[in-house]
Amino acid sequence: MALTMVALAGAAVMFALAWKIVDFQVVRLIRRLAAELRAIAHGSSRESIDPARYVMLAPLPEAVNSLSARLASARRDLADGLAGATAKAEETASRLAAILNDLHEGVVVCNLRHQVVLYNSVAMDMLAEAGQLGLGRSLFETVARDPVVHMLEMLTHRQELAGRGAPFLAGTVDGRMLLQARMTLIRGAEGDPTGYVVTMVDAGPQVAALSRRDALLREVAEELESPLLRLRLAADNPALVAREAETIGDALKRVTAGYQRALSEWWPMADLHSGDFFGLVARRFDGEALKVTVTGLSVWLHADSHSLALAMEALIRQISERFGLEEMDLAATASEDECWVEVGWAGSTAAKPALESWLSRPLSSLGGMTVRDVLVHHAGDAIRQEHRAGRSWLQLPMRKGVEMRPQSRAASLPTRPEFYDLGLLDNTRDIGERGRRPLRSLTFVVFDTETTGLAPSQGDQIVQIGAVRVVNGRILSGESFNRIVNPGRPIPAESIRFHGITDDMARDKPPIGVVLPQFKAYAADDVLVAHNAAFDLKFLRMRERELGVKFDNPVLDTMMLSNFLDGAEAGHSLDAICDRFGIEITDRHTALGDAIVTAAVLLRQIDMLEERGITTLDQVVKQLDINIQLHQRQQTL
Numbered sequence: 001m002a003l004t005m006v007a008l009a010g011a012a013v014m015f016a017l018a019w020k021i022v023d024f025q026v027v028r029l030i031r032r033l034a035a036e037l038r039a040i041a042h043g044s045s046r047e048s049i050d051p052a053r054y055v056m057l058a059p060l061p062e063a064v065n066s067l068s069a070r071l072a073s074a075r076r077d078l079a080d081g082l083a084g085a086t087a088k089a090e091e092t093a094s095r096l097a098a099i100l101n102d103l104h105e106g107v108v109v110c111n112l113r114h115q116v117v118l119y120n121s122v123a124m125d126m127l128a129e130a131g132q133l134g135l136g137r138s139l140f141e142t143v144a145r146d147p148v149v150h151m152l153e154m155l156t157h158r159q160e161l162a163g164r165g166a167p168f169l170a171g172t173v174d175g176r177m178l179l180q181a182r183m184t185l186i187r188g189a190e191g192d193p194t195g196y197v198v199t200m201v202d203a204g205p206q207v208a209a210l211s212r213r214d215a216l217l218r219e220v221a222e223e224l225e226s227p228l229l230r231l232r233l234a235a236d237n238p239a240l241v242a243r244e245a246e247t248i249g250d251a252l253k254r255v256t257a258g259y260q261r262a263l264s265e266w267w268p269m270a271d272l273h274s275g276d277f278f279g280l281v282a283r284r285f286d287g288e289a290l291k292v293t294v295t296g297l298s299v300w301l302h303a304d305s306h307s308l309a310l311a312m313e314a315l316i317r318q319i320s321e322r323f324g325l326e327e328m329d330l331a332a333t334a335s336e337d338e339c340w341v342e343v344g345w346a347g348s349t350a351a352k353p354a355l356e357s358w359l360s361r362p363l364s365s366l367g368g369m370t371v372r373d374v375l376v377h378h379a380g381d382a383i384r385q386e387h388r389a390g391r392s393w394l395q396l397p398m399r400k401g402v403e404m405r406p407q408s409r410a411a412s413l414p415t416r417p418e419f420y421d422l423g424l425l426d427n428t429r430d431i432g433e434r435g436r437r438p439l440r441s442l443t444f445v446v447f448d449t450e451t452t453g454l455a456p457s458q459g460d461q462i463v464q465i466g467a468v469r470v471v472n473g474r475i476l477s478g479e480s481f482n483r484i485v486n487p488g489r490p491i492p493a494e495s496i497r498f499h500g501i502t503d504d505m506a507r508d509k510p511p512i513g514v515v516l517p518q519f520k521a522y523a524a525d526d527v528l529v530a531h532n533a534a535f536d537l538k539f540l541r542m543r544e545r546e547l548g549v550k551f552d553n554p555v556l557d558t559m560m561l562s563n564f565l566d567g568a569e570a571g572h573s574l575d576a577i578c579d580r581f582g583i584e585i586t587d588r589h590t591a592l593g594d595a596i597v598t599a600a601v602l603l604r605q606i607d608m609l610e611e612r613g614i615t616t617l618d619q620v621v622k623q624l625d626i627n628i629q630l631h632q633r634q635q636t637l
């Protein structure tokens with residue numbers, strides 16, 4: 001036993017001695033080597049270790065030195081690359097700075113939080129009195145917020161404008177300077193906006209000079225009007241004097257018109273989609289007691305959106321205060337050569353007595369320019385008032401814009417096959433009291449779909465649903481439904497040719513399982529209306545059971561109504577009907593655009609039905625039943 005204990009004690013001593021040797025000869029060397037390696041890794045001026053210090057660890061020191069040499073070489077290459085890239089970046093930045101500083105316009109680049117990320121010396125000098133322009137600071141420390149946010153929202157919403165930018169007027173925050181500016185969006189790799197560029201010049205001197213000339217011209221015209229009248233009345237040769245006076249008057253009119261055209265050409269104008277523009281104006285009243293509703297068809301205007309929005313806001317506020325209104329409408333109308341922006345309200349009150357004071361209201365954001373000044377700069381202040389359908393409309397003359405969606409594409413596309421389906425009217429029969437109400441008192445939801453193809457039973461799907469309400473004979477275009485749908489399958493090129501919706505546009509959009517219940521909630525139990533409705537309803541109804549929705553609304557088809565009202569021989573495509581009615585089409589072959597145009601067609605058809613004594617939904621269904629049966633018999637002959 002004692003011998004065993006002695007042996008164990010001896011073994012323990014030998015183990016402790018061996019560990020001391022290992023610790024001193026190996027472990028400590030490894031720790032020292034690790035410390036040197038960390039120093040080399042963190043940028044020590046040394047690029048290797050001394051192998052003689054680590055003989056016990058051979059050949060590890062040689063391997064470490066090989067790796068260290070590679071690391072040092074990589075560092076030198078990286079440093080050389082960074083130096084070259086930095087030099088190139090500095091050269092590019094210097095060139096950019098030289099270019100920017102050589103420009104006569106101020107240039108400011110901002111991110112979407114409106115923080116300044118780049119500016120030139122011209123902008124800094126121009127805005128110096130208004131506030132401090134600096135990197136990372138808000139642009140709104142120097143430039144008024146409202147016009148910048150307004151234009152950013154406009155460009156973000158209308159992608160066709162964003163590429164080349166759009167002009168606008170903006171003031172500095174202290175109100176001392178008026179800037180003529182242009183905004184262009186900056187887009188990231190995926191095409192989403194990441195910021196914007198604003199170029200600007202001081203418009204104050206030009207505006208002041210133009211305003212002085214405008215006032216002088218107006219003064220000359222007013223001063224000459226009375227002498228001309230007296231000349232006509234007092235001269236011995238009335239015929240001669242009248243001709244001369246007329247000549248002078250015509251000359252003054254030409255000068256005035258020419259001056260106004262020149263002024264309009266200088267003003268920062270761009271083509272605006274009236275529906276989008278009115279939406280921006282209406283949002284200025286969000287949260288207030290006054291409700292502003294966008295109605296009617298959209299047209300293209302040529303205008304400065306910011307100054308016109310300010311003028312319209314001032315007019316709307318003054319009209320509502322004058323007549324104690326809680327609801328007002330915005331609309332646009334157009335003829336072949338002219339167009340008007342309209343402000344409407346219920347009743348037949350006369351606006352002319354107060355019009356002069358309304359037009360004289362100064363707009364502080366535009367350096368004290370008046371509402372009249374803004375209108376004159378657009379198309380003149382020859383405002384007129386109309387009363388129609390129990391509403392008053394103040395019409396402001398505008399210049400027509402050019403539609404940016406090419407009409408040639410829409411005109412060259414074939415129309416969908418026509419489907420006359422008597423079953424469409426099944427849900428419209430026996431709807432009780434609603435069927436006996438006047439058509440104009442019903443609420444209609446006019447809708448349209450764009451699809452991957454024409455065969456839902458073969459897998460084609462909806463890619464867009466657009467709809468608009470018609471209430472009391474008014475198209476509420478500002479309360480629309482517009483959704484792009486991910487169809488869950490590739491969109492064929494021949495379909496993209498129609499609606500312009502690509503796979504990339506639909507990729508991140510919700511599927512029909514999300515959108516269809518949303519559309520049912522929007523439509524509720526109102527009367528559904530579509531052109532060639534059997535086609536659109538087939539796409540809606542084939543997913544009803546799967547998605548737990550049911551489109552059992554009453555349905556009207558403007559194509560069926562057209563066949564009944566104009567006869568089988570007339571063309572019944574949407575384009576043909578609009579051509580007959582003189583309805584100007586915008587945004588053709590988009591679901592929302594076609595829905596709004598169809599709503600305009602519906603209102604014209606209701607007028608024609610009423611002329612024939614057909615004033616209720618029950619009467620319409622009865623007549624369509626008879627007409628469709630006759631149509632189907634003719635098709636079989």
